[in-house]
Amino acid sequence: MTISLILPxxxxxxxxxxxxxxxxxxxxxxxxxxxxxxxxxxDLLGDGPFDSVLExxxxxxxxxxxxxxxxxxxHAMDLHRRTDLAGSMLAAEGVNAALSVGTVxxxxxxNASFDALVCVxxxxxxxxxxxxxxxxxxxxxLRPGGTAVIGVPASGWVMDLLFxxxxxxxxxxxxxSTRGDIAGxxxxxxxxxxxxxxxxxxxxxxxxxxxxxxxx
Numbered sequence: 001m002t003i004s005l006i007l008p009x010x011x012x013x014x015x016x017x018x019x020x021x022x023x024x025x026x027x028x029x030x031x032x033x034x035x036x037x038x039x040x041x042x043d044l045l046g047d048g049p050f051d052s053v054l055e056x057x058x059x060x061x062x063x064x065x066x067x068x069x070x071x072x073x074x075h076a077m078d079l080h081r082r083t084d085l086a087g088s089m090l091a092a093e094g095v096n097a098a099l100s101v102g103t104v105x106x107x108x109x110x111n112a113s114f115d116a117l118v119c120v121x122x123x124x125x126x127x128x129x130x131x132x133x134x135x136x137x138x139x140x141x142l143r144p145g146g147t148a149v150i151g152v153p154a155s156g157w158v159m160d161l162l163f164x165x166x167x168x169x170x171x172x173x174x175x176x177s178t179r180g181d182i183a184g185x186x187x188x189x190x191x192x193x194x195x196x197x198x199x200x201x202x203x204x205x206x207x208x209x210x211x212x213x214x215x216x
Contacts, residue, residue, distance in 0.1 A: 003047050005039045006066045012092035013060055016082040022060045033198070037151055037209045038063055040196040041120055044213040045070070045149045050115040054141065056104050057122035061086035061097075067118065068095045075114070077102045104134040112143040120151035120211075123185075127176040135185045142216040148190060151211045152182045179210055190214030 007025065015022045024030040041063075048070040055063060058076035064086070068074050074097040076086070083099040090097055102108040104122060117138055126134055138148050186192055194213035197204045204210065 003042065003066060003069055005035055005042060005063075006069075007035070008062060008065055008089055008093050013062065013089045014085045016060050016078075016080045016085055020060055022062065025062060033208070036198055037211070038066075038120060040198060040209070040211040041118055041149050041151045042066060044194050044196055044211055045116060045118060045147065048116070052114045053116045053118065054107075054109070054114045056107065056117060056119040056138065058086065058099075061089055061099075063118070063120065064090060064097050065093045065095050068097060071116070074098070075100065075109070077104075077107055079103055105130055105137055107137050107141050109141045111140055112146075113141045114146060115143055116147045116149070117142055118149045121153060123150065123182050124152055124177050124179075127181065131177055131181065131185050132188075135189045138214075139189050139216050144216060146216040148186075148214040148216065149211060150182070150186060150214065151209065152179050154179055154208050154210070183210075183212060186212055186214050190216060 010026050013022065021034065025034045050071040052073040052075070053067055053071040055067060055076040058064060058078050061076065064074065064076055074095075076097050077100045079101070081101050083101065086099055100108060104119065104126070119138065123131060123134060142148060183192070192212050192214050195204070196211045197207035198209040199207065
C-alpha cells in the first residue's frame, strides 16, 4: 500500500520566501489540489525503500517528512538559502535530511549518487538550454536504472485563471516552459514509463497537473 502524504504540523513549517506557496497546502480552498499533486508524485515514486533519495527544489520542505519514510539517506537541494527554516521544521518533525544550496542545472553531487530523484513544480521556470541542462543533470546524479519523478503544471488560460483566483497574477511570466516542452526534454534523456494526471478523468491534454516517472 502506497505511503500517503504526511503534512508537517503547520506550526513547525515556515515560508522560505514571498513566492513560497506553503499556505495553499493548508487552505480549505486550495489544499486538496496542492496536496493531490504531491500524492501523484509519491504514487509514481513507489514506497521503496530506496537507499538514497534527492528532492531537487524542496522549497519549505513540505514533502520531506514523507520522503524520509522511503529512504535511508534523504538529501534535498534548493536555490534559496533558508536551510535554517527547513532544518527547524525537520528537527521538530523528527526527520533527518541533508540540505544543500544549489541549482537544478548544477546539483553539486557526484555522479550516480541517488537511487531516486523527485522534482515538483520547478522545471516550468526553465526553458531552452537551461531546461535541457537540468534534465541531463538529473540523469547524471542517478544510478543506472534509477527513478526520477517530475511534476509539472499545465500552461494556458485555465491555469492562469486558477492562479489569479488564489492571488498569483501573471503566472505566465514565471512558467516559461510548457508541459509539452518538459515532457519532450524528459523523453530525450530518460525512458518515461509512467504518467499521472490531475484530474484523472478526461484527456490528459486538459489536465491541470501532470507527473512523469522516468528511468535512467
